[in-house]
Amino acid sequence: MRNTMEIGGxxxxxxxxxxxxMFxxxxxxxxxxxxxxxxxxxxLKREGAASLKVxxxxxxxxxxxxxRRYSGRFNSRIPSELHANAAAEGKSLNQWVTDTLGDRVAPGMA
Known part of the structure; x- marks a missing residue:
């Protein structure tokens, strides 16, 4: 369960x-x-909307x-077995990491 709320996008x-x-x-x-x-x-909804407007x-x-703008760059060292998993799926390491993180963190965004 994520403790997040969307207010005004x-x-x-x-x-x-x-x-x-208090929350x-x-x-x-x-x-x-x-x-x-x-x-x-x-x-929370009321105060969040007021805070966001200000x-x-x-x-x-x-x-x-x-x-905030994010570069989208992510540097990490991983075990060679994980790199091999990406290759076995016919994906670049970058695409494999993006898909895997997308499935875990934000389903439907990858």
């Missing part, structure tokens, strides 16, 4: 903060920080792209 990670007995949401993939707190799901308005005022 942006994804937020939701965690419970036992010190204040905390934090938008990911932004060029800055935007978080919000609430005691329930309805509150963030997006500030970005527009400053002429900043709200979404």
């Amino acid at each position: 942006y994804r937020a990670i939701i965690q419970f903060d036992p010190d204040i007995e 905390r949401g934090e938008f990911v993939g932004l060029n800055g920080g935007a978080d919000f707190y609430a005691r329930d799901v309805a509150g 963030f997006l308005d500030m970005c527009e005022e400053d002429g900043v792209e709200p979404r």
Whole structure:
């Protein structure tokens, strides 16, 4: 189970903060920080929308792209057996890793 919520086309990670007995949401993939707190799901949606609006308005005022750009590059050393698995499936190592991560992290995106 992923503790995420989508608000206005942006994804937020939701965690419970036992010190204040509230849920905390934090938008990911932004060029800055935007978080919000609430005691329930309805509150998270409401506060998340308000936080996102403030963030997006500030970005527009400053002429900043709200979404962080990712290079898409990933360097890793893997066991030769995994490289061989990719070749056995007739795929490049890059395509095999992309497919495998896509199946695990975000089904349907690879």
